Amino acid sequence: MAKLTSGELFELAHRRASARVPKPAWDPVAAGVTGAAVTGFVIAVFIGLTRTNASAVGGASLIVVAAGFLLPFGILKLQEREYYKVWAAEYAALLAENSEK
Secondary structure, three states: OOOOOHHHHHHHHHHHHHHHOOOOOOOHHHHHHHHHHHHHHHHHHHHHHHOOOHHHHHHHHHHHHHHHHHHHHHHHHHHHHHHHHHHHHHHHHHHHHHHOO
16 A cells, blocks of 8 residues: 555544544534523423413523533533544554555
């Protein structure tokens, strides 16, 4: 195999890392904002249906909306971190292998 350019090494490391640990399809922040929006919408619907005073459940609603953000954000952030860790290992191995040639 001939010496590879840095771009080719980057792409090869990406393909190898994706085969082992796929990169999340969603950005963690976008997923968190979506989770918070969906959670907030559900809370608003139930507050409207039960005709509850919204200020009476404001603190609890805020905690639940925060959890709606943090759950998808945290899961995807961990997956993204694992992907980049595997990608960095693959890239380092390819650099070492390519420099020997």
